[in-house]
Amino acid sequence: MRFNGHNLLAILAAAIAIWVIGFLIYVVLFQQQWLDWMGVTEAEMQQDNGRMAFMVAMPFLQAIGLSLAIKWRNAPGLMGGLTTGLLMAVCLSIAARMYGWVYSFEATELFGLDSVHFLLTHAVAGAILGAWK
Secondary structure, X not given: OEEOOEEHHHHHHHHHHHHHHHHHHHHHHOHHHXXXXXXXXXXXXXXXXXXXXXXXXXXXXXXXXXXXXXHHHOOOOHHHHHHHHHHHHHHHHHHHHHHHHHOOOOOHHHHHHHHHHHHHHHHHHHXXXXXXX
C-alpha cells in the first residue's frame, strides 16, 4: 500500500519499532536512571500533564520524515535506509536535542541516553523503510 511513493505499511512498522525501542530504553532498561537525570519522581510521572497523547504522533512523524529523506536521497535498500537514519539522527535529532543540553544544566547522561535513543531508533526505522519494497 503506497501513497506518493511511500510504503504506508513500512511507515507503520518503522513507527512501531521507534515506539518499542523507546519503551525498552526509557521504561524497561533505564527508567530509574532516566527519572533521576530528569529530576522527576515516579509520583510526578504519574500525573497527567496533557502531553501523553502526543506519544502516538512522535514515532509516526519520525517515520514519515525518514521515509521522505530516504526517497529524497534516492537511497533505497537496507544500507541506504540505515545510513539515512543515522545521518538524520546525528545532523537533525541529536543536533536539535543538543540545545537543551548546552543551554541548561541537565545531566550529560540524559543527553547521552537520548542520543543513543535517536541513533538506535533512526537506524532501525531507516533500515525498515529502506529495505521494505
